[in-house]
Amino acid sequence: MSEPAVSSNGKQDLLIVKNLVKYFPVRGGLFQRVVAWVKAVDDVTFTVKEGETLGLVGESGCGKTTVGRTMLYLLDPTDGSVEFDGTDVFSLKGKELKNMRRNMQIIFQDPYSSLDPRMTIGESVGEGLKIHGVGSAKERHELVIDTLKKVGLEDYHSKRYPHEFSGGQRQRIGIARALALRPKFIVADEPVSALDVSIQSQVLNILKDLQAEFNLTYMFIAHNMSVIEHISDRVAIMYLGKVVELASREELFSNPLHPYTQALMSAIPIPDPRIRRQRIILPGDVPSPLNPPPGCRFHPRCPVVMDHCSYQEPKLLEVSPGHYTACWRVE
Amino acid sequence: MTQSTPESVSAMRKSTSKDATLLKVKGLKTHFFTEDGVVKAVDGVDFEVKRGEIFGLVGESGCGKSVTALSILRLIDNPGRIVDGEVYFADTALHELSEKAMTDLRGRRISMIFQQPVSSLNPVFSGGNQVAEVLKIHWSMEKDEAWNRAVELFKTVGIPDAEEKVFAYPHELSGGQAQRVMIAMALATVPELLIADEPSTALDVTIQAQILDLLKELRTKMETSVILITHDLGVIAEMVDRVAVMYAGRIVEQAEVNTLFEEPIHPYTNGLMGSIPMLGKVTEKLEVIPGSVPNLIDLPPGCRFAPRCRARVEHKLDICTAQEPDLVTFKHGHEVRCWLYQDAINHKAPIRAE
Numbered sequence: 001m002s003e004p005a006v007s008s009n010g011k012q013d014l015l016i017v018k019n020l021v022k023y024f025p026v027r028g029g030l031f032q033r034v035v036a037w038v039k040a041v042d043d044v045t046f047t048v049k050e051g052e053t054l055g056l057v058g059e060s061g062c063g064k065t066t067v068g069r070t071m072l073y074l075l076d077p078t079d080g081s082v083e084f085d086g087t088d089v090f091s092l093k094g095k096e097l098k099n100m101r102r103n104m105q106i107i108f109q110d111p112y113s114s115l116d117p118r119m120t121i122g123e124s125v126g127e128g129l130k131i132h133g134v135g136s137a138k139e140r141h142e143l144v145i146d147t148l149k150k151v152g153l154e155d156y157h158s159k160r161y162p163h164e165f166s167g168g169q170r171q172r173i174g175i176a177r178a179l180a181l182r183p184k185f186i187v188a189d190e191p192v193s194a195l196d197v198s199i200q201s202q203v204l205n206i207l208k209d210l211q212a213e214f215n216l217t218y219m220f221i222a223h224n225m226s227v228i229e230h231i232s233d234r235v236a237i238m239y240l241g242k243v244v245e246l247a248s249r250e251e252l253f254s255n256p257l258h259p260y261t262q263a264l265m266s267a268i269p270i271p272d273p274r275i276r277r278q279r280i281i282l283p284g285d286v287p288s289p290l291n292p293p294p295g296c297r298f299h300p301r302c303p304v305v306m307d308h309c310s311y312q313e314p315k316l317l318e319v320s321p322g323h324y325t326a327c328w329r330v331e
Numbered sequence: 332m333t334q335s336t337p338e339s340v341s342a343m344r345k346s347t348s349k350d351a352t353l354l355k356v357k358g359l360k361t362h363f364f365t366e367d368g369v370v371k372a373v374d375g376v377d378f379e380v381k382r383g384e385i386f387g388l389v390g391e392s393g394c395g396k397s398v399t400a401l402s403i404l405r406l407i408d409n410p411g412r413i414v415d416g417e418v419y420f421a422d423t424a425l426h427e428l429s430e431k432a433m434t435d436l437r438g439r440r441i442s443m444i445f446q447q448p449v450s451s452l453n454p455v456f457s458g459g460n461q462v463a464e465v466l467k468i469h470w471s472m473e474k475d476e477a478w479n480r481a482v483e484l485f486k487t488v489g490i491p492d493a494e495e496k497v498f499a500y501p502h503e504l505s506g507g508q509a510q511r512v513m514i515a516m517a518l519a520t521v522p523e524l525l526i527a528d529e530p531s532t533a534l535d536v537t538i539q540a541q542i543l544d545l546l547k548e549l550r551t552k553m554e555t556s557v558i559l560i561t562h563d564l565g566v567i568a569e570m571v572d573r574v575a576v577m578y579a580g581r582i583v584e585q586a587e588v589n590t591l592f593e594e595p596i597h598p599y600t601n602g603l604m605g606s607i608p609m610l611g612k613v614t615e616k617l618e619v620i621p622g623s624v625p626n627l628i629d630l631p632p633g634c635r636f637a638p639r640c641r642a643r644v645e646h647k648l649d650i651c652t653a654q655e656p657d658l659v660t661f662k663h664g665h666e667v668r669c670w671l672y673q674d675a676i677n678h679k680a681p682i683r684a685e
């Protein structure tokens with residue numbers, strides 16, 4: 001699959017992820033030798049265009065969090081490349097890498113464990129500014145206050161500690177921390193999953209507003225399809241370390257091609273009892289990335305499986321402009 | 332200890348009429364006496380569950396829905412205490428039962444399943460053992476018979492390779508499988524009432540769909556009533572017959588499920604529905620309920636939702652911050668706790684039912 005560096009709607013590719021692989025070793029035995037590999041991300045290719053939100057969806061163990069972290073070089077890749085704004089991220093070291101990190105930030109899922117309980121939130125939000133030597137202490141403080149206000153918090157909050165805030169507020173603090181350095185790209189890893197529904201909507205609205213104001217590019221990782229539909233421009237579906245479908249939001253939700261995507265959509269409980277659909281209930285459990293099935297990884301649970309699905313792995317192919325899927329049924 | 336067989340339970344079930352009330356909760360109040368003050372977690376809750384129905388209890392964190400369930404089963408421990416209320420189950424007044432009688436009833440006539448399946452199971456016993464234990468205790472079954480029945484139950488709840496999986500320990504099971512084991516334990520004695528507290532929340536979406544499907548199927552097969560507790564309105568829409576919306580320890584709206592979604596009238600319910608992204612309906616912005624849930628220790632006077640209520644401001648109502656409204660009937664089968672819909676001295680309800 002190849003996408004031009006400047007795509008047809010004039011938007012630049014800010015990130016190009018090519019054949020990304022990340023395996024985690026499982027060690028055992030007397031000499032702690034590697035006995036197995038968790039194939040968390042196994043040859044993943046996609047791009048993220050400037051100013052857009054790419055939604056990355058999948059269930060537990062599909063590799064979406066690992067993709068997010070490896071893209072930001074928070075984890076060492078096993079193979080593959082990530083190009084950010086024209087630069088090969090994995091070739092960077094030392095000062096150059098540090099500078100690059102200013103532009104690529106992350107918001108974590110758990111608002112309770114992602115803030116240092118011993119730092120005031122002013123210190124947490126300003127830490128990145130300090131590390132990168134941005135301005136004087138006074139200027140940094142002003143930037144922290146300004147950023148806190150952008151996420152709907154007050155300046156007096158900067159002196160308080162994380163435990164004094166609710167989950168929704170902590171998530172806003174996490175957003176402020178990612179935003180403080182005014183990055184180009186933010187990986188939002190399940191930023192609303194741990195929040196109550198009415199707080200979720202507050203945080204989603206803030207993320208949208210900030211994107212418009214600061215021309216941010218997001219990769220939004222989630223397992224909730226309704227949230228993904230609400231916030232994404234394009235969506236990639238992951239299953240067991242692979243991207244199985246990639247399309248624009250409108251296209252994916254109106255015309256899902258991969259059987260897994262179709263099952264995912266039909267599994268979501270819809271808050272309207274008058275809508276009665278034929279639900280696709282997938283049998284069995286999500287398999288482990290320690291031992292992925294041969295051929296197409298989805299084949300053991302696939303309602304429309306064919307013979308050669310079990311030994312030949314389908315490639316991610318463009319089946320209509322901008323719509324990619326990896327499935328033998330769709331050719 | 333009463334002895335029953337699946338056949339006798341089935342026979343008894345068939346002889347009782349449908350639509351009869353199975354559970355009646357009146358004025359339930361459960362408070363937690365903490366160092367910081369009294370947390371009024373459940374503060375006057377009334378509802379009924381009919382035979383054979385799935386009743387939904389929906390609300391966000393801290394609204395009191397789990398504490399309500401635990402109070403029905405008298406599983407509230409220090410510093411919590413049930414301070415008021417009556418709970419009637421079939422012909423029995425649960426609030427008058429001795430602890431011994433309550434223990435006999437729990438797990439046999441009323442069962443409960445919880446949110447985190449793997450950590451709710453006993454880690455040192457196999458799944459099969461835990462199901463068999465229920466039968467040994469409540470139905471005085473012999474070891475072999477209980478074990479065989481456990482294998483059957485594993486099959487009924489759809490665990491593949493049941494004969495082998497009965498030996499597996501909880502940590503060897505996936506979330507979905509562990510939840511099925513809990514369901515098997517809960518339904519082993521064919522209880523009349525099953526309380527399911529967020530049974531699918533911790534599970535992946537495709538597994539969630541399996542579990543909810545299973546609960547529906549078993550409800551029909553065993554004619555068990557279900558109280559389904561969740562914060563997910565989608566699950567409510569898919570599963571329940573009637574639903575109560577809880578906020579800060581009280582029920583604020585109660586109706587049949589279609590009615591609630593077609594005509595939600597409490598401002599909190601409306602806010603909740605507006606803040607959910609709905610599949611297929613993309614909006615620029617989601618509705619927001621400003622502010623956050625009140626501190627249950629220091630509740631302001633009047634309606635608990637008043638500080639966050641836009642309708643109060645729109646209709647310029649003062650009574651909301653002075654007096655708490657009662658839960659009254661708006662239309663048949665549709666109840667609401669809101670000054671928009673009821674009169675008081677010096678207050679005329681701005682909205683009337685047609």
